[in-house]
Amino acid sequence: xxxxxxxxxxxxxxxxxxxxxxxxxxxxxxxxxxxxxxxxxxxxxxxxxxxxxxxxxxxxxxxxxxxxxxxxxxxxxxxxxxxxxxxxxxxxxxxxxxxxxxxxxxxxxxxxxxxxxxxxxxxxxxxxxxxxxxxxxxxxxxxxxxxxxxxxxxxxxxxxxxxxxxxxxxxxxxxxxxxxxxxxxxxxxxxxxxxxxxx
Amino acid sequence: xxxxxxxxxxxxxxxxxxxxxxxxxxxxxxxxxxxxxxxxxxxxxxxxxxxxxxxxxxxxxxxxxxxxxxxxxxxxxxxxxxxxxxxxxxxxxxxxxxxxxxxxxxxxxxxxxxxxxxxxxxxxxxxxxxxxxxxxxxxxxxxxxxxxxxxxxxxxxxxxxxxxxxxxxxxxxxxxxxxxxxxxxxxxxxxxxxxxxxxxxxxxxxxxxx
Numbered sequence: 356x357x358x359x360x361x362x363x364x365x366x367x368x369x370x371x372x373x374x375x376x377x378x379x380x381x382x383x384x385x386x387x388x389x390x391x392x393x394x395x396x397x398x399x400x401x402x403x404x405x406x407x408x409x410x411x412x413x414x415x416x417x418x419x420x421x422x423x424x425x426x427x428x429x430x431x432x433x434x435x436x437x438x439x440x441x442x443x444x445x446x447x448x449x450x451x452x453x454x455x456x457x458x459x460x461x462x463x464x465x466x467x468x469x470x471x472x473x474x475x476x477x478x479x480x481x482x483x484x485x486x487x488x489x490x491x492x493x494x495x496x497x498x499x500x501x502x503x504x505x506x507x508x509x510x511x512x513x514x515x516x517x518x519x520x521x522x523x524x525x526x527x528x529x530x531x532x533x534x535x536x537x538x539x540x541x542x543x544x545x546x547x548x549x550x551x552x553x554x
Numbered sequence: 555x556x557x558x559x560x561x562x563x564x565x566x567x568x569x570x571x572x573x574x575x576x577x578x579x580x581x582x583x584x585x586x587x588x589x590x591x592x593x594x595x596x597x598x599x600x601x602x603x604x605x606x607x608x609x610x611x612x613x614x615x616x617x618x619x620x621x622x623x624x625x626x627x628x629x630x631x632x633x634x635x636x637x638x639x640x641x642x643x644x645x646x647x648x649x650x651x652x653x654x655x656x657x658x659x660x661x662x663x664x665x666x667x668x669x670x671x672x673x674x675x676x677x678x679x680x681x682x683x684x685x686x687x688x689x690x691x692x693x694x695x696x697x698x699x700x701x702x703x704x705x706x707x708x709x710x711x712x713x714x715x716x717x718x719x720x721x722x723x724x725x726x727x728x729x730x731x732x733x734x735x736x737x738x739x740x741x742x743x744x745x746x747x748x749x750x751x752x753x754x755x756x757x758x759x760x761x762x763x764x
Contacts, residue, residue, distance in 0.1 A: 398678060398679040402679075427560065429557045429561075432557045432560070432561045435561055436561060436564050439561075440564070447571065447572060447575045450583070453579065454579035454582035455582065457583075457587070457589075464678070518679070522722050525680065
């Protein structure tokens with residue numbers, strides 16, 4: 356019993372972290388991080404999915420590297436250090452993709468280098484990876500990347516579907532409006548669930 | 555001081571890793587690009603007109619009608635040392651967001667074999683229907699020539715021509731249509747002779763070089 360409860364609680368903890376990342380504290384819907392690339396590339400499912408995968412991969416590499424170097428990183432210059440690691444990672448991914456997946460590289464175009472500007476990645480490096488072990492930071496990257504991917508793909512699907520009849524859905528204003536509606540829907544669901552628990 | 559040194563170490567490490575990757579991937583990237591161009595060439599030029607690998611005959615050529623001040627690649631369509639036409643790289647400089655690079659395959663009789671877009675920065679979801687993977691619009695150019703369409707028809711429908719524009723994007727297809735028309739016109743008036751001349755010169759240079 357005694358050696359079962361810590362693993363039980365660890366399991367619970369892990370479940371809670373996934374729930375946080377995908378819903379309760381979703382990086383895109385709640386923390387509103389990384390909205391610039393999110394809004395820019397969400398005009399089709401395939402674009403969204405490809406960029407989500409690239410972002411997830413970048414996040415994993417940058418979180419791992421930063422967690423591994425956490426004792427080396429000095430607080431006063433942590434931001435330039437993190438940005439260097441992230442920019443280097445993205446450049447390497449872009450080069451590898453151009454060499455070994457040229458078709459995907461062509462379809463992602465300008466959005467691939469833009470991953471550097473995704474503040475979600477810098478944000479996780481700053482608040483999480485810098486203070487945790489490599490395995491914890493990698494798990495965090497997977498959870499946050501998955502949370503981001505779900506929103507990106509959903510937004511892409513909605514906009515592509517609406518775009519066939521409603522041109523504005525494909526244009527930048529459409530991205531803002533659709534994301535706003537998604538936020539509203541999430542809040543409505545949360546309020547409804549809260550009310551049900553209370554009554 | 556200490557912070558500066560540590561930052562410099564990270565910067566140098568990053569530069570080193572990126573340089574190594576750039577060095578390792580430069581050959582595969584070149585190969586991937588060449589393969590892609592070859593694939594596009596095979597799509598627009600029927601195999602009955604050309605030898606095995608078109609890309610091997612390529613030479614560089616500069617003319618203002620091609621839309622660039624620098625020399626661009628020309629791929630002669632050659633079968634058993636006989637010139638059947640050529641695929642020229644041309645730039646449409648008036649896209650919505652900058653240059654659109656095109657491969658334009660022209661038969662000796664001044665009709666188009668086909669056109670493909672090789673690079674552009676047009677708005678995704680709106681202007682990128684010029685890509686063959688997004689829509690078949692670019693196939694409208696197949697077999698077109700200055701005799702099958704009048705000068706007025708070489709325009710998007712909005713301007714009274716015969717080419718569709720895209721919903722929300724007129725500038726992009728207009729730029730492509732204009733560039734193709736310009737190159738065809740040039741090919742008929744003086745381009746063909748200039749290209750053949752350059753091709754002969756390239757062959758002679760190669761022979762001398764050997």
